[in-house]
Amino acid sequence: MSLIAGTFSWVAAHWDLMRTALIQHAEMSIWSLGLGLAIGIPLAISVLGSERLAAFVINIINMLRTIPSLAILAAALPLLGIGLVPSVVALVVLALPPILLNTYIGLREVDADLVDAAAGMGMTRGQILRKIQIPLAAPAIFAGMRTAAIQVISGATLASFIGGGGLGDFITSGIAVMDQQRLLAGAVPIAILAMGVEILLGFAERRLLRNVREGGDTR
Amino acid sequence: MIRLEGITKRFGAVGKPSVDDVTIEMPEGTTTALIGPSGCGKTTTMRMINRMVEPSAGRIFIEGQDVTGLDPVTLRRRIGYVIQQIGLFPHMTVAENIGTVPHLLGWSRAKIEKRIDELLALVGLEPERFRSVMPHRLSGGQRQRVGVARALAADPPVMLMDEPFGAIDPIARERLQDEFKEILKRVRKTIVMVTHDLDEAMKMGDRVAIMREGRLIQYATPDEILAAPADAFVEAFVGPDRALKRLSLRGVDALMRPGSVADAPTIASGASVREALARLIGSGARSVNVRGADGAVLGHVTRDAILDGADAAA
Structure with a gap:
């Protein structure tokens, strides 16, 4: 009880630090997720036409996925130095696999008959993608984004090791000086942030994708 | 009008072409049924x-x-x-x-x-009720109607249909075919319909194109094909009961004689000769009365008239 109360009073006493860290953490996560989406979705679309190219790209991405997040961050340090940029780069690597894989699979699994019908009615390649494939793959793309968001928020904790800042700073320094209140002041908000985003995105998904989900199979 | 001139399709550099030098002219406003065994090139055509x-x-x-x-x-x-x-999307x-x-x-x-409202009405779906419905809430037949409405939307002169009744259960299929025939007659399009169902081809097609191994074997009206198959393949394809099939293409009204016969079974005007024959065999009567839409007897058809008619045609 005293630990929790202590944590609250620590947070209250260091509110400015707390706010800065929270903003850094959010900034890092949003940039990483945004870049992950900006790279992953077009990449998935561009490999859609060729199965060999897709297998190649997916294999590379899967290999990246096996590297522990801390190792990616550590590798970014000598190459890109310290601070926000190398942290974001490392986190993008973390965000890419779920976005790319989900988008690719979602797009590929759109019923071939629907694509045929759309083409036969005179839609261009781009129109088929925009009006048919992407809307129908949206649930899969969204799921990939959710996974990526959670991984990025958790992964951003480690950015503290290469001077990226964020809530991870309280954890690393809390461990270093054996200050449990400081440690919890970092750990608990990260957990709440991750869970909150998960719930929020889940809610958004249900609202935005009601039509597609209900639609399902029309055969 | 659609005219194909020496159309050939090869998939890959070697081997037999999937469609081999097909020339065909489909007159304006007619429905052509493309039919043949699977792999004959009808869908590719x-x-x-x-x-x-x-x-x-x-x-x-075109x-x-x-x-x-x-x-x-x-x-x-x-x-x-x-x-x-x-x-349907x-x-x-x-x-x-x-509206696509x-x-x-x-x-x-x-x-x-x-x-959209015009088309929904045309295919027999109330616009107010169906406009904002999602496709998965529709029955198979309703989806098919929407599919046809969608194809007609921009009033195209030509319509292509690939096994349009393939996903419909057999009981609903026949009714839907009848309705579509009416709708298609009203819109007067040049239609090409691929099917593997001979009865469907004979029923829906003003003309039937029979294909085999990429080649067009015969292109004629259903009656001509049943009366004079171009070769042994077509003859086998249409089946040994082709004389009976021909009877289903003809209306009883052509064989009708004036006057009503007492104690005879009745059949609706516009029914096929085949139905009349079935009624005669079933009841053991020698004649069947033909009744108009208002219920009045228009005339009668005798067993001999049917058999003589079939004879003369064969």
Whole structure:
């Protein structure tokens, strides 16, 4: 009880630090997720036409996925130095696999008959993608984004090791000086942030994708 | 009018072509049923008309215009297209589905809305009830109607249908075929319909094109095909009961004589000779009365008239 109360009073006493860290953490996560989406979705679309190219790209991405997040961050340090940029780069690597894989699979699994019908009615390649494939793959793309968001928020904790800042700073320094209140002041908000985003995105998904989900199979 | 001139399609450099030098002219406003065993090239032939498959050789004319050099996207917006699995877009309402091509063509919203209601009424779905329904809430037959409405949306002169009744259960299928025949008669399109069901081809087609191994074997009216199959293959394909099948293509009214016969079974005017024959065999009577829509007897058909008629035709 005293630990929790202590944590609250620590947070209250260091509110400015707390706010800065929270903003850094959010900034890092949003940039990483945004870049992950900006790279992953077009990449998935561009490999859609060729199965060999897709297998190649997916294999590379899967290999990246096996590297522990801390190792990616550590590798970014000598190459890109310290601070926000190398942290974001490392986190993008973390965000890419779920976005790319989900988008690719979602797009590929759109019923071939629907694509045929759309083409036969005179839609261009781009129109088929925009009006048919992407809307129908949206649930899969969204799921990939959710996974990526959670991984990025958790992964951003480690950015503290290469001077990226964020809530991870309280954890690393809390461990270093054996200050449990400081440690919890970092750990608990990260957990709440991750869970909150998960719930929020889940809610958004249900609202935005009601039509597609209900639609399902029309055969 | 659709004219195919020496259309050939080869997939891959070697081997037999899937479609081999097919020449065919489909008159304006008629329905042509393309039929043949699987792998005969009927679907490929149809898909070359809207360039979903590019022909390896030959030319295609639609309303006199050579379309082999046209931009495929522009061409396809002028051709109605109904695929086997209907292919309604599951994330769009019935209205959005039907409005697809008009939307691509840049029609005004008001014009599209009006057209959607017109088409829903045409295919027998109440506009108020069905406009904003999602496809998965529709029955198979309703989906098929929406599919046809969608293909008709921009009033294309030509319509392609790939096994349009394939996904419908057999009981609903026959009723839907009858209704579609009426609808298609009203809209007067040049229609190419791929089917593997001979009865469907004979019923829906003003003309039937029979294909085998990429070649067009016979292109004629159902009656001509049943009366005079071009070769042994067509003869086997249409089956040994072709004389009976011919009877189902004819209306009883042509064989009718004036006057009503006492104690005879009755049949509706417009029914086929085959139905009349079935009624005669079933009841053991020698004549059947033909009744008009208002219930009055128009005349009667005798067993001899049917058999003589079949004789004369055979």
